[in-house]
Amino acid sequence: MRPVVIIAVFTLIWLAVSGSFTVPNLLLGIVASALSLFLIRGHIQPDGRRFRPLKALSLLLLFFKELALSAWKVAVLVASPKMVLKPGIFAFPLTVDRDFEITLLANLITLTPGTLSVDVSEDRKLLYVHAIDCSDPAGTRRDIANGFERKILEAFR
Amino acid sequence: MAAETIISGACAIALFLMCAAFFLTAWRVIKGPTLPDRIVALDMLTAIAIGFIAVVAIRTGFNLYIDIAIALGLVGFLATVAFARFVLSRGMQPGEEGAPDEAPAGNRTRRSGGHARRLH
Amino acid sequence: MPDLLLALVVAIMLIGGGVFTFLAALGIVRLPDVYTRMHAASKAGTVGSGLMLLAAGIHSLDAAIFTRALAGFVFFVLTAPVAAHLVAKAAHAAGYRLTRLTVMDDMRELRERAAKKR
Known part of the structure; x- marks a missing residue:
């Protein structure tokens, strides 16, 4: 910007x-x-980043929808008398590579249903995500890649 | 008149729910087998305190309380960050085992490792 | 009449926030390990206290105060995942185990492989 x-x-x-x-x-x-x-002028480097306000707005709307959904899901899970848990940590291969985008994606993942970002690998290729229902990690990976990651790429490239 | 009755009733319900939440979380702070458990519970206590302040702001009509809630959120965030650094620098103490229902380490590692390998 | 509608909105937000906060606390008590507890605290907890703050902002009927409450809400939503991420990373690095119910842990496998190489 x-x-x-x-x-x-x-x-x-x-x-x-x-x-x-x-x-x-x-x-x-x-x-x-x-x-x-x-x-802070020394810490921000211009990198030719494009910014599309409309796409960013749609990202924001998606985010609020997912936030409400995730709070609801956790609440239902906790309130059910017998909790069915299959927690686990899976690795998510990152397509985005800039610090800003990784930070944004990790934050969005944390506030979406059943997932919590734990760590980024040293080479910044993998994002480790803790999921509360890890029975289908491939499906969760696909959801993140097609949902938030694609929207981030659309909004900021 | 009806509006005030509705709001004061809602305030009472919200205060009751948050009292229950406060005690549950405090139980976790006292019991919580490991340090990270206690940190998560303390973070939650901050969130509950913010909720309390918001309800008090509605009940008393002093809107300045909202600023106090924002300041508390800032301080709580910094406290959690500092605690996380502390966990990282201290490491796990020998007396602390992980989750209370933990199986023997070798058994668990083999199971999870096998599963992960199949997937790759 | 608008008074009544506003009061209803504020009341629903207050009770909703209270329910979410209570369920987050229940999750902190019921869930089996740090990582799953963090899910409850960082999602339901944030939404609960955020809803209450917004309710206070709406109740004040003042644009300046509402924008401030909104700024506070956005701030909480931005900081909660960062705090959860830091605690989870620190706990995993320090070696706190996941619960027995855990089905997979790619991170531990990677660390073990790296340790073997060294």
């Missing part, structure tokens, strides 16, 4: 958190976000 876009996003968050929508506060937000971006 371009610095201008990042500053705009930071300023929006500042306005939301500080809760006053006045012109001096807007200016303060712009100055503060520009300053904080200036302070």
Whole structure:
């Protein structure tokens, strides 16, 4: 993303958190976000990343749907008198390779039904995922690859 | 009038549920056989405290409580991160066995290893 | 009438949040090992306290306070998986075992292979 876009996003968050929508506060937000971006300028490298707002929005909607579904599933599982558990850790081969995308994918996986990302292998090719129902790891892998990973690739490439 | 009755009733139900949740989680903190169990339970206690604060904010009408809840969430997150670092640096103590229903290690490893090999 | 509708929405969110929080705590007590307990805490727990915070934001009937509650909710949703991931990784690296019900553990096999090579 371009610095201008990042500053705009930071300023929006500042306005939301500080809760006053006045012109001096807007200016303060712009100055503060520009300053904080200036302070971390060495850590962000421009890498020609594309950003598609509509695809990102659809990713966000999918995420909230899955979050509600996952909370519901865990709640039903815990409330059922006899819990049927088949937990296990399986390796998920990553197609995405940038730090940002891996972080996003790991976070999304954690908040989806029955899966929790545990670790990334040293060569960043495998993501280890703990699943509460690991009876069909191949199917879960396929679901993640066709769901979130594809959406991330669409939104940020 | 009806609206206030509904909200105060809902507050009472929510407070009751969260009291029960609080005691269950506190039991896990006391009992929890291993350190990570206790950390997870403490993290959950933070979430419950945030819920309590939100209900209190609705009951009393002091909206400043929401800021306190956000600050508590921040501190709780940092505490969990620090605890995770501590687990990593301390390692497992000899007295702590894993899950309470743990089978002998050799048996389990062979079973899981075989399963994983079949899949690859 | 809008008052009543708003009160109903707030009440449903409060009770829903309470139920999710309670079930998350029940999961922490009932599930067999750290990793499965983390599922309950990081999903149901986050949704429970997040719903309550949003209910407080809606109840205030103030855009500034609602945006703040929304920002808090987003913050919780962003941090909960990171915290769960860190604790799970640390616990697995320290050697805490998975429950006997576990059907597979690709990570342990890989670590053992690496240890043998060394």
